[in-house]
Amino acid sequence: AQSVSQHNHHVILSEAASLELGCNYSYGGTVNLFWYVQYPGQHLQLLLKYFSGDPLVKGIKGFEAEFIKSKFSFNLRKPSVQWSDTAEYFCAVMGGGSYIPTFGRGTSLIVHP
Amino acid sequence: GAGVSQSPRYKVAKRGQDVALRCDPISGHVSLFWYQQALGQGPEFLTYFQNEAQLDKSGLPSDRFFAERPEGSVSTLKIQRTQQEDSAVYLCASSLISGTGRQPQHFGDGTRLSIL
Numbered sequence: 001a002q003s004v005s006q007h008n009h010h011v012i013l014s015e016a017a018s019l020e021l022g023c024n025y026s027y028g029g030t031v032n033l034f035w036y037v038q039y040p041g042q043h044l045q046l047l048l049k050y051f052s053g054d055p056l057v058k059g060i061k062g063f064e065a066e067f068i069k070s071k072f073s074f075n076l077r078k079p080s081v082q083w084s085d086t087a088e089y090f091c092a093v094m095g096g097g098s099y100i101p102t103f104g105r106g107t108s109l110i111v112h113p
Numbered sequence: 114g115a116g117v118s119q120s121p122r123y124k125v126a127k128r129g130q131d132v133a134l135r136c137d138p139i140s141g142h143v144s145l146f147w148y149q150q151a152l153g154q155g156p157e158f159l160t161y162f163q164n165e166a167q168l169d170k171s172g173l174p175s176d177r178f179f180a181e182r183p184e185g186s187v188s189t190l191k192i193q194r195t196q197q198e199d200s201a202v203y204l205c206a207s208s209l210i211s212g213t214g215r216q217p218q219h220f221g222d223g224t225r226l227s228i229l
Contacts, residue, residue, distance in 0.1 A: 004155075032215055043116070044156070044204070044220040051215055090155050099144070100169065101218070103155030 002027040002095050006104035013081050014112050021076040021107050023065075023091030033074040034092040034101065035065055044090065050074065061085070083113045115139065117221035119205050125227045126195050134190045134224045138207030145188050146218060147180055148204040156204050162188060163210075195228045202226070 005024045013019060025031065035047040048059025055067040065076045074091060088108050092101040118137040126132050138145050144163055148156035149172075158172040164185035173180070177195075182188040192199055202225050206218035 009153075034217070036220075043222045044206075046217045049215075049217060092155075100146075100158045100161065100172075103157070105153065105155045 002093055002102045004091055004093050004102050004104040006089075006091055006107050008107045009105070010108045010110075012110045012112065015083055016080045017111075019076070019078040019081045019085070019109070021089055021091075021109070023074045023076065023104060025072050025074070025091075025093040025102075027072075027093060027095045029095060030097075032094040033065075033067060034094075035059065035063070035074075035076050036090045036092060036103075038088040038090070038106075040087065047076070047089070081109075081111045083111050085109060086111045117205055117207050117219050119203075119221035119224050121224060122222060123225050123227075125229065127229050128195060128197060130195055131191065131193045132195055132226065134192075134203050134226070136188045136190070136205030136207075136221060138186065138188070138205070139219055140186075141209070142207035142219070143185075143210045144208045144216070144218075145182060146206045146208075147188070147190050148206065149174075150202040150204055150223070152201070159190070159203075192226075195226075197228045200226055200228045 003026045007022045033050040036044045037047045038044045050057045050067045058064045090106045091104040120135045147159040150156045160180045161169040162182045177193045179191045202223040204223045205221045208216040208218045
């Protein structure tokens, strides 16, 4: 069975700081990878996704993620965070051919103005 | 609205009562998923529909959980004889089609269920 680990459960940053949230998964085959974000009081929404091709993917609001196959990782990054980035971030993985995503437990990000 | 709609937003029930949670997916979305999200955890898969067919119910935790989507649009998740461990946020998501796993899922706001 596949699993997803998000090692940082709570992250607190000041505005303009750089962000990197870790995501590691356990699945040996082809994977589809996702980052979802949940802003306070809102529903989960897709931030970015990786299926194939360039391992560096860019999403909305200046976020990007890099797929490193050898490390089974798909870390999320943003060079300069804003107060409005305060949210819960979830990494999700679908093993090749599966339609069921496995989610990590999430990382709570708080950005101080 | 254009998004996935879930009702009620909050539900409080006494242990042993039956509850029904509703999901209205985005119009035209073939696939519909239910998830359970415990406090401090990520969403965990419960069941999946493609149109009216329930293709996967492997995530349902017990036979007290039942889901249906009789006309291929609105879905209802029913929990019978609720227990305290059923307290969680229940999320519904829909997508155009999920055969390849490449369609992003659109989530509703969830129903927060509290069992007293």
